[in-house]
Amino acid sequence: MKLIKRTIPLAMVFIIGITMFLSYYIPHEASQTHYVERMNEWYNIIVAFAFLLGLLSLFFTHYGKIKKKVDGWGYSIFVFIGFLAMVIPAFVSGGDLMIGANLTVLGWAYKSIFNTLQATMFSVLAFYIVSTAFRSFRIKSPQAFILFVAAALLILGKVPVGDLIWTTLLGWTGIEISGIVEWIMSVPAVAARRGILIGVSIGAIIISMKIIFGIERQYMGRD
């Protein structure tokens, strides 16, 4: 059991990890074309299985919630309703959203259900952001003040009315708000982002090495 559950998976991860890593640095067709192409095919097959596995897992989880009538089980029904509302039209219209200039059943479902629901979900954010900004953005320290000034300048610099306000009130200074916004975006923002990117990349390399060499094994489950 140990061989199947631990040794073979670890060996597979080690071999695939090391060969993929080395393929990047070996400038030969067998390495950079044939090997990578074969791995891409395998990857796509695994992704397809992962999709199926994910779908089954989702269904079993929500079916279990409905069966046991756990708190909020009613919401789980909508998982199945939503799935069927898109999948049935997809089968009926053969996967086509439009035929010529006309919408198919799937096209209608996409436009009237999927599109509308996603747009609604995301647009609700705007209301919460405004409300939260009013209630929570308190300038209590010099750092908060700097954050506020930067945010205010960016907010103003991103819309024509902000440009108009700036020109009317501070146009005499000869400084344009678009110049300030560009500076914020290309100096302090880039410096911070570059630091984050370097940190994240080093972290990703270390985690990858730990997985390849079998030090990190959480992805294998408890066994």
Next chain:
Amino acid sequence: MLRKYTEKFLKMDRRLIFALLTILMFIPLIKPLGLPNKAVGVSCQQVYDFIENLKPGGFILISLDYDPSTRPELHPQAKAVIRHAFRKDLRVAVMTFLPGSTGLIEEIFATVPKEYNKKEEIDYVVLPYQAGFVAVMTQLGSDMYSIYDKDKNGNPTKKMPVMKGITNYDDMSAVMCITGTALLDQWVLYAGDKFHVPMLGGVTAVSQPGYGPYLQKGQLKGLIGGMKGAADYEGLIGKLGKGTTGIDVLNLGHLLVLFLIITSNIILFFMKRF
């Protein structure tokens, strides 16, 4: 007395703020403010200049990886860039890694090609949705037909006039990714950096500051950011659309946010002292 009112103001029912925002967003939709969008963003101008300098017949691969949640910002960007490419007589291939964006792509290609008298398979091709972005991005570096052997209609791509002379990144003038996800980072890493294909991007306003390092190092040749970027690009190509009308709505929305933050902080400042 004044203290009572200010305290009431700070404890304002959030539904009142929601109502205020709704009204402010409706005003420009009914009567557009029409303020001139004077300052075009530098990185947006870079995208325009890059495409403008491509020779007619060049091939641009556009990955449209956004769904209806980020549609208001990214759909106008995509439309404007595709219009620009068609106006420049570039060949266009469109692909996606998001199943939710297929309907939006259909919507673009149901109308935009007709404006420029462009034909499917001759001037443009829409490739089907593919999962597993790492495999696709690296595969496009050697032979794209082993992944995209058919277009979204199931027709073989290899013999299409639009694909003439195109095998991998080496044959493409540029790759552009318009996305509300982190896929642009992956495009830069797996396609731009590894295969040295010029990369262009289009992202939401909230993600825009994160791409500064790529722009400074030339890993991205240009970047369209948010609705402002869409409005800028529409202005540059001289075909105004929903980016331009959308920026009108943002005008008042942004002002409301600023007004509320400043007012609440001023009130708190004075309440602490008096």
